[in-house]
Every structure is written in C-alpha cells, then in structure tokens.
Amino acid sequence: MKAMASRDGVVKAGADDWAGIGQSLDAHGNAVLPGLLTAGQCDELAALYPRDDGYRTRIVMARHGFGRGEYKYFAYPLPPLLDQLRHALYPWLAPIANRWNRLLKLATQYPLDLDAFFRRCHEAGQTRPTPLILQYDEGDYNCLHQDLYGDHVFPLQVAILLSEPGKDFTGGEFVMTERSNKSQRADVVALRQGDAVVFTVHQRPAPPIGSRRRGIRKVAMRHGVSRIRSGRRHTVGLIFHDAR
Template sequence: MTSPLPAPPHLPLDHYDWTLIRHQLDAEGWALLPGFFSPDATRQLAQADSAATLEALRPLLYCRLLPIARTWAEALQQDTPYPDDFTTWMQHNRNAGQTRPLSAIHRLGQDDYQPLTQHADGDAVFPLQLVALLSDPDKAFTGGEFVMTEQRPRMQSRPMVLPLRCGDAAVIAVSHRPVRGVNNVYRVTARQAISRVRAGQRVGLELLLHDGR
C-alpha cells in the first residue's frame, strides 16, 4: 500500500525572502525556490499519479503571490478582481466556466518534450504559477531543461533556462507581465517549454492557481 504524501503545510513557504522573490519576478518573470520539497516529499510526489494531493498548497501560494498579481494587473490596466481569499477566487473561476484542473505531474521519457505553451485560457487567470523538478538531472535524465521565453515589443524573443535541481521549485509568469521601460510600462508575453529529454525520465510538477475552461 502506498504511503500517504506529506501534508503541504510542512513546505517551507516561510523560509524564503518574499520581498526578494517579488523583485526577481518583476525583473525576470521567474524566481527560484531552492529545496522547496524535501528529498522524501520529492520521491513520493514523483511516484504519485496526480498533483491533487497538493491542493492545500494552492491557497497558501495564492496569499503569498496576491500582492504581486494585483500590482501587475494595475500596471497592465487589467480589470481583473483578485479577492483576498482563494475560495472566493475559485468561485470567480466557476462563474467564468473554468472548472478543469490544470495542475499536473508530468513524466517525459526519451525524446519527449513540452512545446512552448501558456495557461492563459479564460477570463479568470492568475498571472503566476509554481513549477518544480521531481527527478535528478544528474542521475535520472539528461536534457529536459525548463525554458521560458519572453516576447517584448519590437524585440526578438528572449530565452531563459531555469537552473532547477531535484526538489527545487520556481514561481513563474503564466502569460503576461509588466516591464517598466524608460518612458512607460509595456506588456511582455511569457511562454514555457521543456527541451527534449535525451535519456531517462524527467518528472516535473506544475501547480496553477486558476482552473481551465
């Protein structure tokens, strides 16, 4: 019988400098959370069938990331209401016809990859999400780098490789974020991908704070 997964409250949300994380998200569109999952939690999650056991983590992350979401929405002149509590936010999702879970554990084998994508389908989209690596890039697989691209106005796309190690997580922009230029704020479009796995199996986690249509 499979042992139960560890309860999400043990995760070290309080161990990180969230002011620094906010600055990194504003500057780069992503921020690394090293050692987010313990070795035991990482192993158990890597063997799980879905990310449903981490449902209790969503409201905790929502509260941490809510100030950033509101600041970004204001800068982009978006009229998206982000309520104080996650339960009310989920009701906004249901009212918008968004009931499909987007969080998932992904397993990519040799020659598999994830093409460029973004989870921005719907009227109630939270602009930040969590991604994590649940297998060891030194032992379990090669290749499979987590890649983000940003498209800035009148500029070529900028690729970024996130330096994820086993058990690490990162908060990333889901689709759009504001960037302050010399004269004004402009809109940057972000997408994410996973490069081709050359050997072994890569196991990763995506945790979204909104649901899909």
Template structure:
C-alpha cells in the first residue's frame, strides 16, 4: 500500500527524466496528502531510487566518475563518512513581506542533484505572493528566472545546484538557484527536502 496520494509506480519516469533534462524541474500535481504520517520520510525514500538513476545519467553526461548508490541509507552513510552529519532544514514559514533569497543547498562532498518542494498552505487562500522561483545561469548569458507553479498537494522536483546542458561545444554545467518571492499577505507554509546530509552544526 502506498503512503503517497499518487503511487510512484504510476509515474512516467521517462517523461520526468526528459523534463528534468530540458527544464531542470518538474511539477507533479496532487502528489501528497497532508494527513500522511511521516510524509517527508516517505517522499525521500520513495523518490530517491528513481532520481538516483537520473542523477547517474547526468554524471555520465558530464563525465563525472561518482555514482550515487541505489538506496538513500547508502547515500547517508557516504555523507557521514566525509563529515556530512546533519539533515538540512525542511520546513519554511514566511509571513507578510518576508521572502527567501536566492540560494543553493550544495555544501559538502556528496550533494544530490535533486530536491523536493511543496507548499502546505493554499496559494490565493492562505497567502498571496510567495512564488517558488528557480534561476538558471548559462555562461555569457543573463539569468533565466522560472516560476514553479505549486498548489497545495503538488510536488516539484528541482535541481539542487547544476544540471547538464548541451551547447554547441558539448555538454557543460548550468548553474541553478532557488528562492521564494515576497509574501504579500497571509502566511506561506512549505517544505524543501534534500536527500543528502550537510556538514557543520545541526539545524533547528
């Protein structure tokens, strides 16, 4: 029995992989239910294996030797072995006039290329503004902003820090960051889940 609103085995991972290759993110509508116990754990454990395959394909394209292990517990063991001991913050709460600046969650030797994003309150009802935004920076080009359209229950897979891009002279890394725009009214509750652990002090 699945613990998610939409079973993972019904997802079209071929199309998901192609969209991640092309855009660096994808939104999966109605993917989770708020009342699911241990929701974050189920999302991380469920999405890691197929996303590890996409991640290894990206490393192949970029000619990087590292390969992500098939299970999340193995990745965490590798993280701890190099001093990455702590989970990154998962919940976000932004009130009127608050925002989250552009950032990357890419500290440490082992950084998983994908993160999971969702909102726990209803856009347009519980809050206005607070759009989730990705920026993409290609060499010698202006940054490209992209709004990730999220409703409560939707799940977005986003790029953590960089993705492969095929240019005229071959494949290279495209740098990506994420942010949340200013909340105009209400309170925006959401989450961002990282598969890898981070170095340094534990987060609240």
C-alpha cells in the first residue's frame, strides 16, 4: 500500500489504495494507513493535550472502569486538521460501511457526504462531537470496548498514533478482538508515529468458517490498548458519528 501522507487534511490515496484498505477491513476488521500525518503534525496535536480550551470534557478512565489513563473530547469547532481529515476520510469509508450493512441485511445506508450524516445524527439529538485525544503514562491501558454513542453509529473509525514507539513509549500496542459464536481471536496492530488504523466500531460481516457452511457471519469487534511499559503515549481518535 502506498504512503498516505496528509497535508492540511488532504488524504493522498487513490482508488487502488482504498481497494486494498477495503480488502484488509473485510479480512481482519482493521487496516493501516501508513504515514497519514507527519511527525511535525503529530507533535502539534500532542501539544494540545495540556491545554484547557478546545475541549468539551475530560475523562479519567479509572473512575469509570475503562482502564487507566485519560482522554479529552474535543469541542466544536475541531482543530482544522482533524476536521479536514474527518471530511476527507469519510467519503472513502462510507461505501465500505454501506456494503457491510447490505451483507449483514441491515437497512441503514450512509450518505456519502459527512455533513449529511451529521444532519441525521443531529436530528436524532446526537449533537456532541466525538473526536478525542488520549494520553497514557507508564502502567496505563485501555480496556477492550466499543465506541457507541447513540442510535446512529458509523461502523468504522480511525485512530492515529501521535507518539513514536521505542522512543516516546514502550508497550501500548493497539489490540483488537473478534468474536463469532464460540470463536474468538485477538489481533495486535503495529503502528509507527503518524500511522493511522481504520477499524470496526461494533460488528462486521465475515465469510463462513469451513467449506460446508454458507452465508455471512456477524463478527463482534472490540478494541483497546495494552499496558504502557514506559514513557507516554498520545493518540487521536476520529469517530464519525456525534454523541447524545
């Protein structure tokens, strides 16, 4: 897959790149977008974390049983780079989401324009922004979970690693699990600074197991972060549905 460096939110990837991303999502429930941000862009975003302005709320994970660490939800208006990335990625992801829903025999289809999807969310009372920035220190971790904030849920989201593994922190791997009937599997996704991972929010379609089985399986997905062994790790999460 070609590099996907972004300048001012312009995602430089063509149809061939996205065909590969779709294939990885179909097979594994996740796909890596290498070099989505530069090191400078990552550092600029991470430097926003200590500020008090620009956020709607701060969550200390241990207080809610989410793990250890903390995160902040951005307020509207989002930082321009995050707003532009959200709008640039969504039109590529919506066709994948729509194809998945057809395979799962779900009636919901998503508009190809992000602002049109926001209108759908807001009409249902989901008006709060969901993009967030997470900070983990030594010993912190994120329990396996799903980011569901209301009736209108977009089935894919994006996490961008802002810190450099091996330099800024050790440990802290992005982890996904999938469960279908009695089958369970874990997947560790290796990321470098500036890489993003697109992944399943809730569930995805998967082919049947075994040559005699037919039809599509519904696979439940969860994601989390393993324990930070040293240093500090920052990540940005781009969720495409707003919250109640």
